[in-house]
Amino acid sequence: MLKAFKYRLYPTQPQLRDLDRTLMLCRSLYNAALQERREAYRKAGKTVGFYEQKRYLPEIRTELPEYKGVHSQVLQNVIERVDRAFQGFFRRVKAGQKAGYPRFKGKGRYDSFTFPQAGTTGVKLQGGGKRVLLYGIGSVKVKLHRPLEGRLKTATVKREGEHWYIVFTCEVEPRPLPPNDQAIGIDLGTNPHFLVTSEGERVEAPRYFQKAQAKLAAAQRSLARKKRGSNRRKQARKRVAKLHRKIANQRRDFHHKLARKLVNHYGTIAHEDLNILGLAPSRTAKGVLDAGWAQFLAILAYKAEEAGRRVIGVDPKHTSQDCPVCGHREKRPLWVREYTCPQCGTLLHRDVAAARNILARARTEPAGTWAAWAVP
16 A cells, blocks of 8 residues: 655755745646647647657757756656646546636645656655755755655655655555454534544544634734735735644644544444535535544545554434434434433433444444443
8 A cells, every 4th residue: 555754854045946946847847738738729629648748858858958957757747747637627527517627837836746756766865864865956854753664656845835845655565453343433523522432432623723713813914914916925925824734734633643543443433424525615614624524534544444444434314313222313403412312212412323323324233223322
């Protein structure tokens, strides 16, 4: 399986200029390749493909000397990105979805470049992992806070705000945990609990965005007052971006730790197969996006795959309306958190009951089997 390792880079000022120059050249090539495809189809009804554009790269490096300082495979990856953008566009058109035609990349909108064969060319670790040699950039200080594993496949140099990172993708052997027959159902929420389990455990929602809203509002008001194109506006924009980056990092850290805890303790984890994009425009949008359900489920899935665990998504219909003891269904307003089932008289917590129903559906067992789950 493939696994990514992300490390912080500490380039010098000359190296920072070289990194920015490489991004600028890659962005220019991306826009030129996109323009060629658009013009070829508009004027001649002709489709220009990946291999046809890739054949022109040696000629570009000959005619434009600045591109000689960029690795040839980095330039090939730029053309591949354009090709993937069009493939995604045509796939969405065929599926009847909102297509989103590929767009040109403006300044500051192209933030990474990739060495597709980093294991053999373009990238080399030096000094026992304290530095990394990048083609066209030089030997850059890197902080390997954890060791690399497996066989190195690709390396992506990425700019995030004022910081630079390198992301190594490695081919690693799965390391399954000891067999575990325990199963659990989880019900995702936003307020006050991020997650409630079928065993009754409740994990409080951290709500990082909500806690930082006042600071964000002040920073965004300050940004709005600045004159466009001024240095002060650039500094204000960096402050807003830094706050958003901190929130995202806090949320990701929370998701990793919670997913690791679940994978270590349970062999099977069941959750609702939610339409998260469909919930985004609803009145619960802010809470849903602050919780980051999609990111959490993606992290949970890959950690489970590596550990040899199972993650199962089930139909979310009526999970919070059915009694897990007798199967009686009754619709209740969201503010009702605990209730007594009118059919069997069991006292239930809404989210715990939903988590138990989720687990029952994953096990494909009929409702009523789990009478021992009733709230005392």
